[in-house]
Amino acid sequence: MQRNRSKQKSVSKSSLSHTVSKKNEREIITAYSLSTDGKAIAKGEDQIVVFVKDLLPGEKAKVEIIKKKSTYKLALVTKLESTVSYRTIPPCQYYDLCGGCQLQHISSEFQSNFKLQWFFETLKRIGKWNDSHFLKAEQILEVVYLKKEYYRRRIRLHFDGKNLGFKQSSSNKVTNISNCLITTELINNKIEFIKKALLKCVSLLENKHWECEIEITESDDEKIIIHVADVFNFDKNLQISNIIKVIEKNLEINQDQHILIKHPDLQKFKLKKQSFIQPHINCIFHYYKYIKFSIDLFLKKNQFRIQNFITYDLYSGAGVFTGIPYFAGLQYNLKINCYGIEGIKEAIESLNQNYKNLPVQGKTQNVDDFIQEQFENKTKDPNNYHGIHILILDPPRSGCTITNMQKIVEICAKNALILYLACDPASFARDSRVLLEGGFQLTNLTLFDSFGHTTHYEVLGCFEKNE
CATH class of the missing domain: 3.40.50.150 (Vaccinia Virus protein VP39)
Known part of the structure; x- marks a missing residue:
């Protein structure tokens, strides 16, 4: 994990360049807003809206059009011509591959600012709140800021027979990870054990083609609860029940384990491990x-x-x-x-x-x-x-x-x-x-x-x- 950002003050304008195809269209655009999925919004040379990954409002870039529809286009940055002050180097080594975090290239304060902007836009555009209700919302809204790194107490990792991690954005390809910036350190410390155990399962099951999803949760008594959330079997000669049995044995899963929560008004509060829990x-x-x-x-x-x-x-x-x-x-x-x-x-x-x-x-x-x-x-x-x-x-x-x-x-x-x-x-x-x-x-x-x-x-x- 990259914890020290004190030396990461400057951003190379070429650091966002993507490998491009020679046949796709290219344009020079300037972004003016940020959509709720983290993509920048700009107007192309033909005045059609362009959504661009990893670009920020106020930045100018050369882009490659990777998808074109009648009302919008999707693009990737090929060269960043100018940057804004709140751009930062993503602190996670997997940022360019993993599909989990969309805003690591934005400073923490501005991440929150964008969420606030998106919320009010949502009340007007989707909620169609009238002016009096909208004004009341603006007047009374309180923002509560929670820990932004090493905070996630539950993750679901995909194992494809070789790699253990999160799927890449708009892809079924798994990014192999050893840690996660937004996941608690106790869970991070367990990832390598899980990966080795699953690789062992592959050999025990004679390398037959199967995949699985493993849910990992940190309990408030600092125990790590592991659950086989799903199994995908691509070999008719291998029963899913046998796969699960081998996985559970090698992951040392205790079926009687519960998740403990520190409840504000109860001394003990327990959940079954497959139950929903606030992340x-x-x-x-x-x-x-x-x-x-x-x-x-x-x-x-x-x-x-x-x-x-x-x-x-x-x-x-x-x-x-x-x-x-x-x-x-x-x-x-x-x-x-x-x-x-x-x-x-x-x-x-x-x-x-x-x-x-x-x-x-x-x-x-x-x-x-x-x-x-x-x-x-x-x-x-x-x-x-x-x-x-x-x-x-x-x-x-x-x-x-x-x-x-x-x-x-x-x-x-x-x-x-x-x-x-x-x-x-x-x-x-x-x-x-x-x-x-x-x-x-x-x-x-x-x-x-x-x-x-x-x-x-x-x-x-x-x-x-x-x-």
Whole structure:
């Protein structure tokens, strides 16, 4: 790993040159913006938009067109003519090959600046937030900066029979690595052991053609949990079960291992090793803190208005956040029952075990079905339907869908709080507009810069309705 960047102050203008084909078109362009996938945006000589890898706004370059469509072109830099002050030398030796990090050539401060710019553009362009809601977002947004290197507590490495690492950008070719700049040091220390063990498996399985994906997770008790996530078999004479058996034996996998999380309100919190876990090793503490803060304010305001709070955590996973309303309510002597809804049985089993003897319960159910069920209950008997007071949403990248969000507006109580934690800002922008149009007000908004050197970040929006 290259840790010392103090001597890397200058950047060679020729350092970004790519090997080019003699037959492709070439142009000289100047970038004016950066897209959300990290590519620079420029206008070609024919005024068609050009997306360029490894170029930055304000920089001029000679480029080769590698793909051309009627409305846009893709290009690679052949020679960098001028640079901007915030360009830096990528600190990772695999940057040019690995498809994982897109922003290592940008200084840390400007990485965050671009994410902030992208978020507001997403609210306007995809979310179509009106001016008043957009202005409120600008006024109240808080940015939380998390550790940007050696932070990722879980990675999935691909083994192709020879190489162990991450797939290259837009390719199935595996970049062979010995370490990763954004992965915790405990996991990095395990990579060579895993590689040697898998190479041994190749010989034990008589070099037959198979590949696999290995998931590696750092537990908060500083143990490394290894899981065979997938196996790809290209030899009909070799059974996948036999491949897995040999891999698990050589990787010394303990099937009874669980992932331990330092939970803010519970002494012990365990997950099954195949369960979803927030990738940044510090993010659970920060997300939990901000979710609990908003719930605390809502309970304080409504402790004498509402007799029985109804709270749900949808897409709850193993329930890291499910019990927050219960713990927040203790200071007001409120006994709040909390429910987690998740479609994965193993995750709900972990939830119920972690909250054993507490009024926090998980149910294995598809979230779409749960929302529809609640919507039908209200439609059939609106007078006796009490509605949800606190709703935590932590959906996958696809979000909740507009249809589900419209139903969520209907099944919430007259006084309600929705906390939407999003890993995809576009889904957040689209879904949250439904809440704003349905009578909810944006009360808190937080951008967590929790994926340093990549284009990714997470957002927490708190939306409240009072009638």
